[in-house]
Amino acid sequence: MSILVTGGGTAGYRTWHQQSGAMEPTYPEGSDVTVKPIDGSGVRRGDVVLFSARDWGADSVFMMRVIAVGDDQVVIDEPGRVKVNGKILREPYLFKSGPYFAPPVEVTVPEGRLFLLGDHRVAAADSRAHLSENSGTIARSAVVGMAVDHASVPSPDRLWMWVGAAMAAVGLIAAAVATTVRRRRTGVIQRI
Known part of the structure; x- marks a missing residue:
């Protein structure tokens, strides 16, 4: 299971510490993950999300990849190939662990729910391990965040740099206006 522990945050984003190998x-395992807080409404196939695992009987937050959304049909064959709505998924992110054999899965994802799998399929206790509870799915409303590339996170340093630049520009404009006003007053006084 991907159990995560919260860390610090930057500009509303959070850092989570990955404590399992399910997403290798x-x-x-042991890596820090930058997380954007979101609800589940905008989640799409392929997103890596953090979610409350209460639907699976755990009082923890886990991280998995969204494979299918409401009304999608998921078929996983014995060798582990995943089809969504009849199309085999290209999954270059998967952990290369050699042959993997598991019982086949065939599920239609209920509306408002998500079917989730780990990238390290042998190590992940994901939707396949919880098929008796809502076909292994979790509610969209259980999503608390989405993993994002750390480089895409707005840095508070960059924010303050822009604020500083804007303040400097305002100061320069104010100085130019003051100089112009002073010159005009001086010119008016000299003409009299």
């Missing part, structure tokens, strides 16, 4: 190689 994308997020190795």
